[in-house]
Amino acid sequence: MAYLALYRAWRPQGFSEVVGQEQTVTAIRNAVRTGRLAHAYLFSGPRGTGKTSVAKIISKAANCEDLRDGEPCNQCSSCQDINNGNFMDVIEIDAASNRGIDEIRDLREKVRILPAQGKCKVYIIDEVHMLTNEAFNALLKTLEEPPDSVIFILATTESNKIPATIRSRCQSYQFRLLTLPEITQRLQEVAAVNEMNIEESALQLMARRAQGGLRDALGTLDQVYSYKGPNITKQDVLEALGLVDDVFIAELMDKVFANDTTGLLSLLATAVGQGKEPEQLVRETVQYLRDLMFYITMGHTAELTVVTNDTLSLLEKQRNLVNTDKLLQALRLMTDSIQKLRFSESQRLTLEITFLELAALFAAPTVVVTEKTEKKRETVTQTQPAQNKAQSKAPDPLWAKILAGVKEVKVPTHALLSQGKLLGIKDDTAYIGYRKGYKFHKERMEEKANREILEGVLKELSGRTIEVQFIFLDDDQYNDIIVKKAIELFGPEIVEIKD
Ligand SMILES: Nc1ncnc2c1ncn2[C@@H]1O[C@H](COP(=O)(O)OP(=O)(O)OP(=O)(O)O)[C@@H](O)[C@H]1O
Ligand SMILES: [Mg+2]
Ligand SMILES: [Zn+2]
Structure with missing residues (x-):
């Protein structure tokens, strides 16, 4: 199938063809009309919003033999040569490619030579923020005493990196994102x-x-x-x-918000079965959550990135199920998991864990972390089933060591284990508790491969063979129960209750 290179074919040829950027375009077109183009312009703004396009139009306008109401004619030889890139007096410098030292040096020598072909030399310096200090200084000297019939157009996506000395010598225009x-x-x-x-x-x-x-x-x-x-x-x-349908993500999120782990896992299985990339799934979910957050805060005026009309009604329902605090935590969890997926040997498992954690996060009551709760969280008697990352910061130094050891061997195993808690070690058996919502984690940990990793780490740490037992804990009053069960198991003298 043919490739059209649409973005080139559709480069605006005159001011009237530029989409958006009205103020910039009007101001510059008026300057052309009245013959008052500036010596130097600074165009800043995001990629692909028209900076180079407008610079090219200015080049034409400055050299056109038949200006029409401030517009280049696009027919005279100057206009045509510029459009074809054959015009000697329009010089494009890409500051990103070699940071511009040679070109700027060259520019200082040649800038005073009169235009060879047209009326006006135009230097377009793209990604100007990439220039070295040396090149900036050279440029500054030229801008301080601009020769006649030379126009500089500096373009950048990062205007904050342009020295004030340069900026103050330019007429600045900010290009905006298009709607x-x-x-x-x-x-x-x-x-x-x-x-x-x-x-x-x-x-x-x-x-x-x-x-x-x-x-x-x-x-x-x-x-x-x-x-x-x-x-x-x-x-x-x-x-x-290679995108995932927003309808699919919306359904997935329905399962998440309903804490329907079975449904969730089966949807994920379908997606993986269809060959969807775990990382892409997580990325799309991040975008979806972002849309949901914007929708909650801005309603119908929100500009959504992935949600189309097909899922708007689902989004409308879901906006009532979550709050923005949770969404922020969820976004953090998902962006972290993109990292985890990169280093994961079992992407599918990491994916499943990620979504189960997401479901658990939304199922838990909202925790406002104050210093006090943060402190409590560090002890066995914590009252909130903290669901976010702070939880995996183990209170107990031995548990922290075990987790770290396991993480070194295998990250996914660590992810499973970190949702449990070490209740204690008695008679060469380590007891690890999971809440009911973490059935999946517990069961996976019970599998031979994961269990052996944990036992290996325990052996390394203690120098003896320690077996592992995984225990289910009721969901309610999780932490009290941890304490109680621990006391039952080990007696009060072993269980240290910190507060
Ligand atoms: N405002 C716009 N109006 C019309 N077309 C545009 C506009 N912005 C971008 N385009 C389209 O995108 C292409 C690239 O735009 P342009 O080179 O002007 O972007 P830019 O702002 O210079 O981007 P970069 O920062 O990446 O250099 C153009 O050829 C055109 O097809
Ligand atoms: Mg450009
Ligand atoms: Zn012309």
């Missing part, structure tokens, strides 16, 4: 001209994924087109980009 309607409309235009037939939800999905950058949106359309041809459905977009 969803702006992107959608441009995609529709492109589709119409190229005789594509794009399903509404496919269009939405592509526009949202671009997150405000038009280049990305066009790049996505290109990719899907080269994969599927001119008739494009939502499913095509999902497949071409």
Whole structure:
């Protein structure tokens, strides 16, 4: 299938073709009209929002032989040469490629030479924040005494890295992210001209994924087109980009919010069975949770990145089931798990654990962590079943050592074990308690491979052979029960109750 390079074909050729950026475009076009272009411009803003495009239009406007109401004609030889990249007096420097030292040195020598071909030399310096200090200084000298008929256009995605001395010599314009309607409309235009037939939800999905950058949106359309041809459905977009359907994630989250672990595990099994990548699943979930959070705070005005109209009704239901505190914790848990997945030998297991932890997190009562509860959490008598990461910070130094030892051997085993607690060691048997919600963790730990890892670590630490027993604890008053059971088992003299 042909590749269209849409983002190139659709580079705006005149100010009126630029999407968004109205203030910038109006101001510059007026300057062209009145013959008052500045000597130096600084364009900052996110990728793919039109900085280089506008710089090119300025180059043309400054050299055009037939300006029309502030617009370059795109027909004279100057305009055409600039459009084809054959114009000697428009010099593009990519500061990212070698940090610009040679070019800027060169620039200082050549900048005073009169334009060879046109009326005005234009230097476009892209990613200008990457220049070395030396190059910045050289540039500054030139900006301090700008020669006639030279225009500098500096473009950057990180304006905070531009020295104030440079900034103060430039007219600054901030490019903004494009809105969803702006992107959608441009995609529709492109589709119409190229005789594509794009399903509404496919269009939405592509526009949202671009997150405000038009280049990305066009790049996505290109990719899907080269994969599927001119008739494009939502499913095509999902497949071409290796994405997971938001409907699937929404269902998965329904199970999470209902703490339906069986349903959850079976959905995950289906997804893995269909060849979905665990990391992608987690990434999509992160985006989904992000959308949910925005939806809770901003309602219908929220710009959603993955949720399409297909799942809006589910999102509407789910907004009442969670609060933003929990969502933040959940986002943290999920982003951590992306790291874990990278180093995991058993991705599937790590994936399952991640989602079970997510379900447990939403099932637990909201814990407001004050200094006091934080302290309590460190003791055996803690009152809250803390569900977040702080929990795995084991209170007991021996438990911490055991966990660390296990982690060194195998990260997924550590993830299973860290949801339990060491009740104590008696008669060369270590007792480890799990709450009922952690049946999965307990059962996996009981499997030979995981058990042996733990026993190996215990042996290393204690120098003798210690067996392991996993015990179920009731959900209610988890911690009291831990204490009680421990006392039952070991007698009060062994169980230390800290407070
Ligand atoms: N505001 C816009 N209006 C119309 N098209 C745009 C706009 N922004 C980006 N595009 C599309 O994306 C392509 C790349 O845009 P451009 O090179 O101007 O982005 P940029 O802001 O310079 O990005 P970068 O920071 O990555 O250099 C253009 O060729 C065009 O197809
Ligand atoms: Mg650019
Ligand atoms: Zn022209």
